[in-house]
Amino acid sequence: MKNAEVKPLLPNEPRQLDWEKQSHLTSQFLRPVLGELERFLLALRATLDPQLSAEFPTKASKPYPLGQCLEISLAVKKRLEEISPGELQGDGAVAFNAIQQFSLNGGVIRQIWGDLRGQYFQNAFLFGDLYVDVSNDTVVATKPKVEILPFAQSNLSAIKDFYHFAQLAQLYWKAEVFPNHLMPELAPYVPLLVRYADGEIQMLDLSKYMIMLTTSAEFQPSYDFLSQAAMPxxxxxxxxxxxxxxxxxxxxxxxxGRKIALTNCQRCSEDDTYGSYDQIALVIERVLQVNAYLRLIDRAPSISHQETAEMH
Structure with missing residues (x-):
């Protein structure tokens, strides 16, 4: 019997292409130094936090580090790429040498993003088959800054579709989510309008993962979400x-807007050029411009959303 075809990875998808190989390499190089690895990453956070808290003092009216798992993860990723082994000693030298040997032998380190325990969006890393969260304190600031555990125990799952995204946005951000029937030309790529608790409205989601989720599936995920009743x-x-x-x-x-958005999804699904990198880059630029306009809307009290059923 032939092995089932392995689906290509989406950007930041919480998955490895070869779990068996990555598990073997993790056991060989990383598990023997888990304590050193944790202390090394905690030391990185200690050096990065003053800079990050000055650059990003608040997000969504919350003080650093709350809500800043992406900013912290990107900063740690950048620092790991810049470090020279000669500048490390002790736990740092041991951990960094293990990471290098792991990578040189085919170990894969990936930044990942998804639904953590059905409660919130979270950025983290896969070090082989280890879940490595260097921003574990961004929801509850008193939690340990770094968490390392087998990925299977992390309860981080991939976002399945736009309904899944909307459900988590409602829970985590206390937001209202509507189908994007207002800008039907852009809706095949960004089919949600999200109204945050403070009244700000944005088209979402511009992450590479969510855009590739729909373009790689011939825009069917967007079509499904846009098929619901017209927005209020x-x-x-x-x-x-x-x-x-x-x-x-x-x-x-x-x-x-609903009719045009659905027609545009069908048109995009029939022409590969709509999923090209150049087209996606153009769409992202336009959505950023629109979202800048949307930020100018007066932040009125939240509007009750009676016409759309609760997601899932």
Whole structure:
């Protein structure tokens, strides 16, 4: 019997292509030095925290490090790429040498992102088959800054679709989520409009993972999410009015936006150029511009969302 075809990895997907090989290399090189590895990463956090807290003092009105798992993960990743073995000693030298030997022998270290325990979005790393979270204190600041455990015990799962993303956004961000029937040209790539608890509205999600999730599936995940009932007219009208001078072509009503968005998903699915890197880069640039306009909307009290059923 032939082995089942292994699906290509999406960017930051919490998965390895060859778990058996990575588990073997992890046992050989990393598990013998788990204590040193943890202390090394804690030392990195200690050197990076003053810089990061000065650069990102708050996020969503919360003080550093709350909500900043991405910023911390990226900073640690950058530091690991810059370190010279000669500048380390003690635990740092032992851990870094183990990481180098692990990598030289085919071990894979990946930055990953997903749904942690059904409670919130989280950025972390895979060191072989180890879950390595260098920003474990970004939801509860009193937690240990670093957590290392077998990936199978981490309960980090990949975001399955846009309904899954919406469910977690509602829970973690206390946000309202609507289908993007307002900007149907961009909706195949970013099919959600998210209204945060402070009133800010944004098109989401611009992560490489979520965009590739839909483009690699011929835009079916976006089509599925956009197929639900038209977004509430009061929300539609309020956001549309804020974008009248943006130069965008906007539908006259949510029902029209829904039809156009679904038609655009079908068109994109039939033409490979819509999934090209150049096209995706262009879309990301345009969405960033639109989101900049959306930030100008007055932050009115939250609008009750009665017309769309609770996600999952």
């Amino acid at each position: 007219k009061d929300v539609f009208d309020r956001v549309r009015n804020s974008l009248l001078d943006s130069g965008l072509l906007l539908p006259k009503c949510p029902e029209d």
